[in-house]
Amino acid sequence: MRVRLQGIVLTLVALLVFGLGIPLATTIAAGAQQDLFLDRLTDTARFASLAQRPLLDNKPWLLEPDVRRYTEVYGVQVVVVDQDGRPVVTSLGPAAARIDLKSERISDPVHEALAGRRSQPAGLLMPWDSTPLVLAEPVLADGEVRGAVLTVSDTGAERADVLWWWLLLAAGGILAFVLALAVAIPVVRWILKPVKRLDDATGALVASVVSGREAEPVGESGGPPELRQLGRSFDRMAESVSGALAAQRAFVADASHQLRNPLTALKIRLGNLEGHVADDVAAADLEAARVDAGRLHQILDGLLSMARAEASGGELDPVVLDEVVAERVADWSVVGEARDVRLVVDAAGDGVRVRMPPRGAETILDALLDNALKFTAAGTDIRIAVEHDGDRVRLSVRDHGPGLPPEELDRALDRFWRSPAHQNVPGSGLGLAIVSELTAHSDGELELDLPEGGGLRVTMTFPAA
Structure with a gap:
């Protein structure tokens, strides 16, 4: 955006420089052309008046002294022609042959002047156009054209003046660009400073919320008032989201913990009833109740592990992965x-280290090995493999079970999701979700x-510590 x-x-x-500079440059060239044309037209008309008699x-x-002196002073060549267009007076004597009248x-x-018409202004005086200015004035006597000057x-010299003016305009345009750039950079930075902080905060918000860390506030970071207000609104939103998720995690953890005690008591009571139920139907119901209580206990353990994984905020600890x-x-x-x-185990054997939440590596391996078994x-x-490749460490656990259909791989990380083909296998569907949570928190x-x-095969790649 910057x-x-x-x-x-x-x-x-x-646009401003070109919109003003080009018309101004054109005006300068036109002004120089007009001044030169009027000056030379006046002199040419004066010589036409002098040539009448x-x-x-x-x-x-009789005109030669005047025209030669004029050429010596101003460097302008003058030629007087008669009614037939033949030169009768030149300001350079025989050197006038340099002017090709044809x-x-x-x-x-010359033909225009002999026809009684005066010269008209030429085009713009451009610095690169070296064409000389040619003017011809009719010599009139008693209303009849007697010749032309x-x-x-x-x-x-005039083109050099125009060029210098144009160079001055170009220098002014470049200076305007430099000043505009010098002003635009700090102004744009000032405008976009809150936007950059919002972008950084937005990128870090998900990681902060998921890991349980407090989101860094945008705060008053300068910039326009509207963007500062947007930053304050973002801080309030991030605080609300963090609070809501923290309350949700606390509720899950507290509920799971509080339910474990009555559930444990229920399992004990069901165990105490064993041997005291004589009816076969009642005995089957008792066994089913014990199985359901065991499954419920397993789900509560998974919920507690998930709550701990989600709340594992703070600093990551270095872990020697081979040892774990x-x-x-x-x-x-x-x-x-x-x-x-x-x-x-296929371990790298060089004591590779990664950074994880406390007991995060143990939780990951327990969940993966439990599923694999x-x-x-x-x-x-x-097969459990640890590979060290530069600044990356890979940990993989591969089993030889039935696996999953390819279309179900993306869903395997969802909480409580279980493949329809594995519904008869004990489990809560939280193992891979816990592994995914801890892996993301470990970057x-x-x-x-x-x-x-x-x-x-489940493969996790971590930055080497």
Whole structure:
């Protein structure tokens, strides 16, 4: 936007400079042409008046002293021709042969003068046009044309004056551009300062709200009053959104925590009833109630984990990823052995570090390994890989289960979503959502893909600490 505003300002200045400069330059050239034309026309008319008597008396040489002196002083060539267009007096003597009376630019004015017509102003005097100014005036005696006086004037001095004026105008235009640029840059920055802060705050708002951190206010950052008011409105909106989401997270966490106690008591009471229900139907209902209570307990645990993941604001801690992977794999290997599933680790082995929320790496691995063990068939393995590539660290967990249809990969990160094909597998549908939340808070990227050989691979890429 800054470039566009500066471009608009410079375009307006350019239009102003050209809109005023071009007519002014044209006026200067026209004025110089007019002054030169009137000056030479007056002299040519004076010589035409002086030539009346010498031409009537057939003594044209009487004019030679005057025209030669005129040429010596002003550098203007003068030629007097008779009624037949033959030169009878020249200001340069034999050197007058330099003037070609047969050339079109000379002969046309002479013919006009011999026809009794006076010279008319020529076009604009342009600095690059070296054509001399040619004027011809008829010599009239008793209303009859007796000849004509021709003057040929070099326009070099006048063209130089026009050129200097034009250069001065160009310098003024460049100076106007420089001044406009010098004024436009700070003014545009002043105007757009709140806009830039709004843009930065908008980009950071989502990350701040999701991570549970307080959004940085835009505040009074200068600029026009309208944009300052927009900044204040944005701060109020961000504060309301942050407050609403914080209240929502607190409610989920508090509700989950408060429900765990009565749910635990319910599970104990259901356990106490075991063996005291003789009716087969009642015993089946009791078992179903125990299963439902277990599922409800699992959902509450997932909600608490999600609430903690969403509220994991503040600074990120450096974590040695290899060590965390080795620790969690050692714990989950017991579950894997019971299900005849091997946990294989392919670690970088160089102590790579990433920055995560407290216990974020453990939570991610627990959720992924729990999911993998649910779906991996006996006799297969789960591969956990840690790769270090420059300033990026990749952590992947790949199982050999049924995987997901390609069209369901995008939905797998939604909360409480479960594939229709896996409805009979215990779970709350929050595991991958928790992993996605913690990965985003760690400035990482999450990707799901279907590797060759079947199964599902979850890959997270983090900046190296």
